[in-house]
Each structure stands twice: as structure tokens, then as C-alpha cells.
Amino acid sequence: xxxxxxxxxxxxVPDLLxxxxxxxxxxxxxxxxxxxxxxxxxxxxxxxxxxxxxxCDIYLLGGGEDVAQQAAVNFLARGDGLRRAVDAGAVVxxxxxxxxxxxxxxxxxxxxxxxxxxxIDISTEPGERRAIGELSTRSEEHxxxxxxxxxxHLGRSRVGPAARPLGRVLHGxxxxxxxTEGAVSGRIVCTxxxxxxxxxxxxxxxxxxxxxxxxxxxxxxPFPELTELRSERVKAAG
Amino acid sequence: MTNTTRRDELTRSGQESTSSPPVPGQRWRVVxxxxxxxxxxxxxxxxxxxxxxxxxxxxxxxxxxxxxxGIIGGRVAMALRxxxxxxxxxxxxxxxxxxxxxxxxxxxxxxxxxxxGGDSVSNATGANMLDxxxxxxxxxxxxxxxxxxxxxxxxxxxxxxxxxxxxxLLNLSRDQLDRVGEIRSVEASLRRALRQAPAAxxxxxxxxxxxxxxxxxxxxxxxVSGGCRWKHDALNCPRCGAFLGELEGDWECACGLxxxxxxxxxxxxxxxxxxxxxxxxxxxxxGQVNRVNATFALAASTELDLPRSESLERIQRLRDAxxxxxxxxxxxxxxxxxxxxxxxxxxxxxxxxAENERPLIFVVNSRQADGHDVSWLWDIEFERLAGRTVLVTxxxxxxxxxxxxxxxxxxxxxxxxQQALHSAIIEHSAGPxxxxxxxxxxxxxxxxRQQH
Numbered sequence: 001x002x003x004x005x006x007x008x009x010x011x012x013v014p015d016l017l018x019x020x021x022x023x024x025x026x027x028x029x030x031x032x033x034x035x036x037x038x039x040x041x042x043x044x045x046x047x048x049x050x051x052x053x054x055x056c057d058i059y060l061l062g063g064g065e066d067v068a069q070q071a072a073v074n075f076l077a078r079g080d081g082l083r084r085a086v087d088a089g090a091v092v093x094x095x096x097x098x099x100x101x102x103x104x105x106x107x108x109x110x111x112x113x114x115x116x117x118x119x120i121d122i123s124t125e126p127g128e129r130r131a132i133g134e135l136s137t138r139s140e141e142h143x144x145x146x147x148x149x150x151x152x153h154l155g156r157s158r159v160g161p162a163a164r165p166l167g168r169v170l171h172g173x174x175x176x177x178x179x180t181e182g183a184v185s186g187r188i189v190c191t192x193x194x195x196x197x198x199x200x201x202x203x204x205x206x207x208x209x210x211x212x213x214x215x216x217x218x219x220x221x222p223f224p225e226l227t228e229l230r231s232e233r234v235k236a237a238g
Numbered sequence: 239m240t241n242t243t244r245r246d247e248l249t250r251s252g253q254e255s256t257s258s259p260p261v262p263g264q265r266w267r268v269v270x271x272x273x274x275x276x277x278x279x280x281x282x283x284x285x286x287x288x289x290x291x292x293x294x295x296x297x298x299x300x301x302x303x304x305x306x307x308g309i310i311g312g313r314v315a316m317a318l319r320x321x322x323x324x325x326x327x328x329x330x331x332x333x334x335x336x337x338x339x340x341x342x343x344x345x346x347x348x349x350x351x352x353x354x355g356g357d358s359v360s361n362a363t364g365a366n367m368l369d370x371x372x373x374x375x376x377x378x379x380x381x382x383x384x385x386x387x388x389x390x391x392x393x394x395x396x397x398x399x400x401x402x403x404x405x406x407l408l409n410l411s412r413d414q415l416d417r418v419g420e421i422r423s424v425e426a427s428l429r430r431a432l433r434q435a436p437a438a439x440x441x442x443x444x445x446x447x448x449x450x451x452x453x454x455x456x457x458x459x460x461x462v463s464g465g466c467r468w469k470h471d472a473l474n475c476p477r478c479g480a481f482l483g484e485l486e487g488d489w490e491c492a493c494g495l496x497x498x499x500x501x502x503x504x505x506x507x508x509x510x511x512x513x514x515x516x517x518x519x520x521x522x523x524x525g526q527v528n529r530v531n532a533t534f535a536l537a538a539s540t541e542l543d544l545p546r547s548e549s550l551e552r553i554q555r556l557r558d559a560x561x562x563x564x565x566x567x568x569x570x571x572x573x574x575x576x577x578x579x580x581x582x583x584x585x586x587x588x589x590x591x592a593e594n595e596r597p598l599i600f601v602v603n604s605r606q607a608d609g610h611d612v613s614w615l616w617d618i619e620f621e622r623l624a625g626r627t628v629l630v631t632x633x634x635x636x637x638x639x640x641x642x643x644x645x646x647x648x649x650x651x652x653x654x655x656q657q658a659l660h661s662a663i664i665e666h667s668a669g670p671x672x673x674x675x676x677x678x679x680x681x682x683x684x685x686x687r688q689q690h
Contacts, residue, residue, distance in 0.1 A: 014470075015470075015473035015474050015481065016474065016479075018470070019412060019420065020611070020613045020614070021613035021614050021615065021616030021617045022616075023616055023617060024613070024615075024616025024617075024641075024644075027616065027644055027645075028644060031644050046473065046481065047474070047481050048481040048483070065420045065421075065422050067422065067479050068474070068479060071474075071479045132610075132611075133610070134610075150610070150611045150613060152611060194613065195611070195613030195614075195616065196613055196615075196616040199616065199640055199641070199644070200640075223640075223643060225636050225639035225640050225643065225651065226640050226643075228636050229636035229637060229639075229640055232636055
């Protein structure tokens with residue numbers, strides 16, 4: 001195997017979008033590939049880079065503060081690498097601020113509306129108060145089923161006709177504009193299950209990986225704490 | 239009454255003073271309006287009643303084991319006498335300590351150093367908001383010095399009430415984001431706090447861009463440099479958002495914010511004081527993190543013109559700080575208690591335990607004082623422990639276990655620290671056990687240790 005065969009996971013501007021342990025998603029994806037004998041490489045792209053390379057297989061955008069979020073849009077609009085990668089079939093995960101950045105527009109706490117990257121049909125406005133707490137949802141997408149995580153956001157998001165919600169809220173706030181949570185369009189997945197969302201949702205991680213690998217993935221040996229953690233957290237959500 | 243008028247009144251002169259002349263270095267004093275003898279007597283009685291009731295509440299809380307009493311006593315006294323704080327801070331030289339990590343340890347060090355000048359009180363129990371400060375100050379109303387730990391979001395509230403003699407700004411990093419909020423808002427709040435205290439002397443961390451941004455506009459800043467171990471919250475300029483780089487040595491942003499020239503520098507060889515004097519540091523507390531804390535404490539006592547060698551000698555006597563770094567015996571086993579509550583402090587504590595092969599127990603809770611969100615576990619590079627075995631416990635043992643599995647660290651969950659200590663892995667290992675616990679988990683362990 002050569003290095004070219006490694007699956008490249010881009011951690012996109014973690015200096016701007018990476019407040020809530022978002023790096024965890026890259027670690028989870030890379031480790032689940034390695035455990036199955038695939039090669040995986042995490043490519044960290046800081047905002048000091050010229051542009052975002054279009055040659056990665058997976059792009060991860062995490063959460064950040066308002067100012068950082070705008071800076072991230074400015075960086076990502078430069079060079080258009082993310083759009084080229086998406087057109088070529090790359091997988092994208094946008095978490096919290098990442099969801100807002102990937103969408104069509106977002107209004108920050110100061111009332112200013114910013115253009116998003118427009119890669120997925122979702123728009124965001126500030127809510128009255130931050131949604132903070134455990135969040136659990138049920139997803140009909142790709143038989144994902146129960147999703148669990150923590151949310152911490154002011155934004156209220158509306159999924160437009162060109163995208164579908166990722167799930168329906170069981171407990172928590174989610175998108176807030178209605179009872180949906182997140183958004184999916186093609187290979188772009190967005191969610192308010194913040195930070196290391198994939199750590200608690202291995203099926204979502206494996207679904208995204210199977211899109212890259214191009215075939216269903218082999219089963220991993222059981223991981224008892226993970227199953228227990230999921231049920232403990234769903235119970236904690238309400 | 240607005241805050242400005244209150245401060246104006248504090249500095250207005252020419253009226254009858256209820257207190258003796260201010261001590262050197264103090265730039266303000268409490269001055270009360272002219273009152274009749276009866277009013278004065280009643281006022282004194284009210285203060286006396288407030289202090290007695292507050293102390294009673296503290297003792298009762300301790301006796302009933304409801305807590306350390308550091309908060310309730312202050313709350314009771316303040317309810318009876320709302321201006322009690324103003325009276326308690328009069329004629330005292332007060333050093334306040336804030337920042338994300340190292341507050342409690344540094345406050346202990348400062349309290350030690352200040353004893354080179356006279357009696358000093360401190361809120362060493364970690365009750366670091368206003369009622370805790372009142373409780374600490376009223377425990378010894380006549381001590382001329384005080385070292386107060388202040389929650390980073392409450393410094394502005396404190397400087398709104400009075401100007402301390404010295405303010406120490408240690409560091410700023412992500413911590414309990416669901417409770418405290420994001421760093422930018424904490425930094426803005428610290429900046430506001432310093433604007434309200436132009437007469438204080440500020441001692442601040444030159445290597446932490448968030449702290450530099452908070453402190454640089456203040457008229458009297460002494461800068462301390464001891465390196466910046468956790469860098470992920472300071473990769474971008476806190477003022478303009480531009481990329482700053484890797485922060486090794488000097489840094490400078492296009493917007494003008496730059497690393498100031500350090501007045502105090504500390505590394506593994508020792509420290510260099512502003513006058514060029516070199517001191518060797520020999521601390522019972524481990525790690526560069528405590529060398530930096532000690533330098534801050536020494537800088538504080540120097541700002542108050544206390545003798546450096548005696549202050550340093552006192553700082554070097556500190557063997558543990560409210561249980562942090564303390565060796566003790568639990569379930570018949572020698573353990574060392576380490577507190578880590580956010581990625582930056584875990585990094586420091588992992589530095590300590592990575593140096594040895596001692597058995598490890600990690601405890602993580604997620605109560606209100608810890609923050610309910612434990613996403614930050616993924617910001618910690620547990621990969622450096624790959625191959626070692628860790629016993630995990632606490633309310634969020636499962637989150638921790640999953641994180642460790644992904645880092646290929648062997649782990650086993652236990653229902654409590656006691657049970658972890660009795661596990662086969664720990665019982666078959668040699669040497670003292672290293673226990674790293676986050677805030678409430680650590681507090682509970684420390685309380686248990688004190689009961690023994």
C-alpha cells in the first residue's frame with residue numbers, strides 16, 4: 001500500500017472552528033478506519049494556510065465563536081477548495097458553527113447576517129436564549145436511528161427544500177425553528193450534536209466512512225462502554 | 239448609587255475618616271460621611287452582629303458537614319450588613335488571583351508570601367465569589383494582608399466594589415463552556431474589570447495572548463513569562479482573529495497586539511527578577527506550572543515591597559494547596575491527588591504522570607460546577623498514555639472510557655475510587671497511585687481525606 005491509498009480526513013480550521021472537542025470526530029473516523037485495516041491520515045488545515053486543499057476525502061468543520069465563524073467563511077470562500085471537493089464526491093460533516101457556515105446564511109448575535117458557503121440548504125438566525133443540554137434525536141436517514149449528543153448554540157436553523165433534516169428531536173432543542181435536527185444533502189451531514197458527535201454515534205461515523213470506502217464496512221469487535229454510554233446519555237436527556 | 243459615585247466617595251478626602259490612614263501602596267481609603275455618635279454606635283453594632291452571625295453560620299455549616307462554610311458565612315453577614323465588604327477591605331493590602339487554572343495553588347502561595355509582611359487571610363477553600371471573599375476577610379478582620387482567589391467571571395464584580403492592591407492574571411483557556419461561556423467573553427470581562435481598577439498593580443502572563451489582550455491597556459502591568467503549554471485557545475489574535483502562529487517565544491499580530499517584554503522569567507533553571515536578580519526555585523509542588531505560579535506569587539509580594547528572599551522561602555514551604563498535589567493514604571494505599579478540570583490542566587497533569595509508570599485512576603464528574611458537557615475530553619491527548627492501563631470512575635466514567643479506548647489506552651471502569659483502589663490492576667501494581675480528578679470529584683476526595 002502506498003500513502004496515496006490512505007483516506008485523508010481534513011480537520012478544517014480547528015483554530016477557528018474547534019471549541020468543543022471537535023477534533024474528536026477526526027480521531028474517531030481515523031481510528032475506526034485503522035481498526036479495520038485501512039490507512040487513514042488526519043490533515044489539519046489551519047487558517048494560516050493559503051487555501052483549503054480539495055484532495056481530501058472527508059472534511060470536518062466544528063463549532064466556534066461568532067467572530068471565528070465569519071473568519072472561517074472568509075477562509076473557505078477563498079480558493080473554493082471545499083466546493084470542488086464536494087463536487088468530486090467528498091464527505092463533509094458540519095457540527096454546530098460548522099452547520100451554520102456550510103448553510104446559505106447565518107445571523108450572528110450582533111444582528112449582522114452573513115452569507116454562508118451555500119453548500120447545503122439551511123439558514124440560521126439567533127434564538128432568544130442558548131440551547132444548552134443533552135440532545136437526542138431519531139433519524140430515518142440511512143437507518144441511523146437514535147442519535148445522541150450535547151448541544152450548545154444560540155442559532156435557530158431552518159432546513160430549506162433542497163436538503164432534508166438529519167433527525168427529529170426526541171429531547172432537546174435541535175434546529176429550533178421546528179422539531180427537526182440537523183440537515184443532510186448528498187454526502188454533506190450537518191448537526192447540532194456538538195463537538196465529538198461521532199464518538200457517541202458510531203453508526204453515523206461508519207455510514208460516512210462507507211461512502212468514502214465505497215462499500216459496507218466490516219463489523220468492529222464489541223465496545224461495551226460505548227453501548228452503555230449511549231443508553232446512559234439518552235436517559236440523561238430526558 | 240452608581241458604581242462611579244461609590245468609588246468617588248471612597249477617594250474623597252477632607253471628611254472624617256472612620257479608619258486609620260491608608261497603608262503605603264494603597265491608593266484609596268474608606269471615608270464615611272459625618273454621623274452622630276448614636277448612628278456610629280448603631281453602625282458598629284450592626285457590623286458586629288453581621289460578623290458574629292456570619293461566623294456562626296460558617297461554624298454551623300462546618301459542624302454539620304454541610305460544607306466548608308466559606309460561602310454561607312459570607313452570605314449571612316452580607317445580608318445583615320450590605321456594606322460589610324467595604325469595611326473589611328479598608329486598610330488592607332489585598333492580592334486577588336484569577337485565571338482559568340492555578341488560582342487556588344497560587345492563592346496559597348501568595349498568602350504564604352504575604353506573611354513575610356504580617357498576618358494574611360485567604361479564601362483557601364476555593365469559595366471564589368463575593369460571599370466567599372467576605373467570609374475569608376471577616377475570619378481575621380485585623381490581618382493587614384489578604385490573598386483572594388477570584389472566579390474569572392467575577393473579577394469585574396469585585397473591582398466594581400473595591401480596588402485591590404495587586405491583581406494576578408494567570409492564564410485563560412477553554413473551561414466549562416456550557417457554564418462560563420466562550421473565552422472571548424471572559425477576556426472582555428477581565429478587560430472591563432481592569433478598567434475599573436486603574437490604581438491596582440497588575441501582574442499578568444506575557445505568554446498568553448488572551449491575558450495580554452485583557453491586561454495590556456492597564457497603566458501598571460508587570461509581565462511574567464514561563465511558557466505557554468496549552469496553545470489551542472490562543473492560535474488566533476484575541477483582538478482581531480488573525481492567525482498568531484505557534485507561540486514559541488515572541489509573537490506579534492498585524493493589529494498591533496504583541497507579546498510584551500517579560501519582567502519576570504521562569505524556566506527549569508530558576509527565575510530572573512525585574513532587577514536582574516536570579517533565584518533558584520526549589521518547590522515541593524511539581525512541574526513548570528507551579529514554577530510559574532510561584533513566580534506570580536513572588537511578583538505579587540514584590541509589588542507590595544515585601545522582602546524577596548523571605549517571600550520566596552515561604553512560598554517554597556508550601557507542600558500542597560487544598561489537597562492539590564498532596565500525598566495521602568486511601569484504602570491503605572499511598573496516593574497523590576491531582577486536579578485537572580479542563581484540557582489545559584489535563585495537559586499539565588498528564589505531563590506529571592507520563593514521567594513515571596505509577597498506576598492511574600481518573601475521575602470525571604459533570605455537575606454544575608464541572609460543566610455538564612464533557613466534550614473537552616476529546617481535546618486532551620490521552621494518546622500519550624497508549625499501552626498503559628487506567629481505572630476510570632466518576633459520573634462520566636463511560637465518556638472517559640470511550641475516549642481512552644479510541645486513544646488505545648487500556649481501561650477499566652469502577653463504581654468509585656475506593657473500588658478502583660481495590661481492583662486487581664491497582665492491587666498488583668507498585669508505587670503510589672496517581673489520581674487525577676476534575677473539580678467536584680477532587681473536592682469530594684479531598685473532603686474524605688480531611689475527615690480521616
